[in-house]
Amino acid sequence: MKLLFFYSFRNLLTRRLTTFLTTGGMALVVFVFAAIVMLADGLQKTLVDTGAADNIVVIRRSALSEVQSAIERDKAAIVETDPGIALGPSGERLLAKELIVLITLQKRESGNPANVVIRGGTTRSLHLRDQITLTAGRLPHPGALEIMVGRNVAERFDNAGLGQSLFFAQRRWRVVGIFDAGNTGFSSEIWGDVDQLMQAFRRNVYSSIIFRLRQANGFDAVSERILNDPRLTLDVKRERDFYREQSEMMSKFLRLLGFYLTLIFSIGAVVGAMITMYAAVANRTQEIGTLRALGFQRGTILTAFLLESLLLGLLGGLGGLFFSSFLQFFTVSTTNFQTFSELAFRFTLTSATALKALSFALFMGFLGGILPAIQAARKNIVEALR
Secondary structure, three states: HHHHHHHHHHHHHHHHHHHHHHHHHHHHHHHHHHHHHHHHHHHHHHHHHHHOEEEEEEEEEOOOOOOHHHHHHHHHHHHOOOOOEEEOOOOEEEEEEEEEEEEEEOOOOOOEEEEEEEEEEHHHHHHHOOOOEEEEOOOOOOOOOOEEEEEHHHEEEEEOOOEEEEEEOOEEEEEEEEEOOOOOOOEEEEEEEEHHHHHHOOOOOEOOOEEEEOOOOOHHHHHHHHOOOOOOOOOEEEEHHHHHHHHHHHHHHHHHHHHHHHHHHHHHHHHHHHHHHHHHHHHHHHHHHHHHOOOHOOOOOHHHHHHHHHHHHHHHHHHHHHHHHHHOOOOOEEEOOOOOOOOEEEOOHHHHHHHHHHHHHHHHEEEEEEEHHHHHHHEEEEEEEO
């Protein structure tokens, strides 16, 4: 086996130009494949990481997102009394009644308008989201026309920097703070005082209720109490499951797009590998005859040529993964299909994606090399040496 490997590897080095062109084609296919999967993984990771494992989201029954939800004040008060809600250090309930609305802002670079989420909350909204850190300025004062913006909003939209002001809901709101929520959806939001925002947007209902469980395994009991209460028409979900569901439609679309794009490109890569291997067989006919005369079996010849093609695929896969890994440094944005707001996220390369990409590259190498390898193994010794 060791001899076969060095024989195949030496032949690749001998034909450097064809090896480079063939692996380059395969690397391009793997790059496209990995980029699309990384895009879908990045979107899903951003939304899933937005939710905390022990936080619960309550929205109107049958609503697909917080934007579509509406919870009356009396129903919110009933939920607030549930005994399964955790208590803070000073005995207050770790619960926040929030308002979600969309406004349109102008992008700084392109000048195009895009929807941005405004979340009205209280200081307890921050206590429920450990991933949020104030990076500049201060928190908005309750009752004041002040807001704080996520890192992505401050970087991408006009008049969203610290000390600037945004005009919406017939009022001018001063940006007093910038927060960073890492690679989560909160970094693409604007936060303000819930009472001021409800008054400004003339809303008398909340969009959602967020609270932390008193006990980690208390979800079923809390869910049963809220779902079975005849006064409530609300739905209860773990926060992480809630955001995971929001990412499913977009992730599925991206993965299907990647599948069909990769399928089309891979046909060209497989044909390229096949041409390379057929040329290798044609140029080494006498060499094959010599190997057979020395006692090498047909299976050994087939394995040697197939191994050579698999090496081409492996080199192409490694090359494609190498270049696609740099995509992790880029931040892109898209429209969240559930909320119709802009969501910024990063490409994410996981070990599962790398394994899939390498397996796919080896599969292309196998398809491109199996027929030429069979042809090489079937060559007659006498005819090959003639």
